[in-house]
Amino acid sequence: MDMKKYDEILIGSGPAAYKMSNLLAKTKHKVLVIEGFEYGGTCPNYGCEPKIFLEGAVRPVLQSQQLLGHGISQPAKLEWKSLMKTKLNRFDPWPAETRDIIKKSHDIEDGYASFIDNKTVSVNGHQYQADHIIIATGQTPNILDIPGKEYLHTNYDLLSLKELPKRITVIGAGFVGLELATLVAAAGAEVTIIVHSDRVLREFTKAEDQALVEAMKERGIKFSFNTETQKISQHEKGLLITTNHNEIETDYVLDATGRHPNIEKLALENTSIKYDRHGIKVDDHLMTSVKGIYAIGDVISRKQPKLTPVAEFEGQYLFNYLTGKTNQEIAYPTIAQAAFTFPEVARAGVNPNKIKSNPQYKVKTIPLKYSSLYAGQNDKISTLTLVFKGQQLVGASEIGDYAADDINNFLPIISLAITGAEYRQKVMAIYPTLADKVGELLP
Template sequence: MKKYDDILIGSGPAAYKMSNLLAKTDRKVLVIEGFEYGGTCPNYGCEPKIFLEGAARTVLQSQQLLGRGISQPAKLNWEALMQTKLNRFDSWPAETREIIKKTHDVEDGYANFIDNRTVEVNNHRYQADHIIIATGQAPNLLDIPGKEYLHTSYDLLSLKKLPQRIAVIGAGFVGLELATLVAAAGAEVTIVVHSDRALREFTTKEDEALVKAMKQRGIRFSFNTETQTVAQGENGLVVTTDHGEIQADYVLAATGRHPNIEKLGLENTDIKYDRHGIQVDGHLMTTVNGIYAIGDVISRKQPKLTPVAEFEGQYLFDYLTNKTEQKIIYPTIGQAAFTFPEVARAGVNADEVIDDSQYQVKTVSLKYGSLYAGQNDQISTLTLVFKDHQLVGVSEVGDYAADDVNNFLPIIGLDISGAEYRQKVMTIYPTLGDKVAGLLLP
């Protein structure tokens, strides 16, 4: 049986971060990967999604400017766009594997725990001082009749020919972002939502503004609707719900994600987990000494995002190499849905404190600023949450929400007062950044 200092199970952002850091040491490392090297984000997630969003945004902004200086809006050629995407991303898994292989041993296959100290892959057994589980998450599929007709985001982000009618089941980040993308390319989109609203991470007003804007572009929503079956009909697929039937050529399942733990054989160990993932302590150690978990596979309240996974990879490297003994402390975390308009947020949600006298909520329309008016962005609305005159939360719906919210993250994270900001920072005029100093007066 071969032994290592560290075994990394997975090669996504969290593990890849650790892999690169461990490559600078003399530790003997094994990386085990049963899926695509690099994980979901660079292959089927945030990287290709934002790459495709660049073209979709240009099309949608040109439509928004029709009659305001634009006489002919842009059109999105899905086949050409997808081929451009495939040319860029198809080689990434092999390239990532080669980068890892330069400094570490690799094993292609799914790791299975034999006991609390041993993993097996391809009939080879390994042990290590530290075993790090970083297997991420995978898309959920509804367990309904006809589930064989369901497709995931992995499928759609490599779809070479765009179907005419697409039904999207789910209205979370993935569902809304991909619905925005395919609708911009000309598909007829219907979104089936089992509850009464879409993104619950944001305020109700921001959610309503996003849904209204998507509806105005022809995207249909069916709220409080349960999907019952999917079947092949005479003219395509038929999605049957408790509110009737939806005709479609393609059905995207965007009903959330689950931790990738099914193939790990955790039942052979004393590792505890729940439906949200593997349970860890403040040092990211599982309930078994010497076994750790990082990234989206762990159960935590922080958003399951690539930067968070990489942060955990950095922290665990520092902890295992004795650079810190402190428990992990997460920074202020921003998150965004790259829809059109975008929605973005960080810190305290205004809806959760609206009736709490300790907090003050300021809502500002941005449509009068030259940048937003020039884009005919009539939606952009910024919400700021203060406690004791200190900024503790921010959110926005608008064409530039992600970038706009980034202006406020250092203020929240570094606990900077409005007076300190005005004394030390003068940003570029006439962007939103130029207005931040004034906005920090609650």
């Protein structure tokens, strides 16, 4: 069998690999891209891109409901069929378009790659080697291993639903579960969220978690905490979920219990590549335990959040490293994250819950409801929390209608260690917005 060789083999075409693919397209490197799923990966097809697209309709609907009796007499109503038709028209062509873009510069193989040994990958009966093999297969949704698991659906399924079920049960209260629960509830579904513990998003403060849950409850979303799903069965009126507490009648079950590294098809047992349940282990140059094989994106086992910008950052770094533009170890920037629920929650830097008893830190909590901007939206929840170490801002979090955009105002201050005096001298933000108040919030 002929062995075709490349400079780089990219296994996967999600944000991390796509970033590298586009950068390598500007070089003379011979590159092979292997993809067995949708070109572009989860983010543009079933994740952040369609989610934020749909939020564009969800947010004004929920804000109009929030303003009922405060300037609006007739709140908006979300029409699921037309919303999904618009969404599918936009996103259905994306995988083919992404494939065409990659194919213009590189060789491609439509199929799942598996390792034969530490130097060779196989796909569709063909064998390939490269100076650098880059694993960028991302993560895939978990499916609970319980009786009736055939009735479980993932976010991939829900984000393509043309008809909205009347009753939807969400198992899991992480980012995906809460965001999709917000979406379908806004469209009129009766939503129940099953939470295995006593809290939702643990990345945020307990106060922010509780405020989010209360806001969702006020819109009719039900929560069942400390609940384990035991089985799902067909019922005369739909589906029946049996838990350790009760039984829940529903029409549709979304499994949002998290994601796991997409490594099952790679046949890593044929290699010396080390991995754990969080993903493939890499060093500070993103190289695996096998020389010449690297991993980037969500498939990596790392402490940084598994987010699209982080994956793209790694793609850029590895390109720079492999092409001799840097020999430094990877150094991650300050990483912000948000849940696009309603209200949103967002954060960056030090979590105030983790430094409560440390006298080196000071926490300042600022209710935003008194501002004309937030009061005009009848936003009574918005609260900003800032963490200072001495005079320097080191952390920020918020719950509110525009928390993600608000927290972005504080990222440069945290990451560049800007002082209050420097900020006030250099920046005069648009008034009246939260950014306009940043200067006076800093020491």
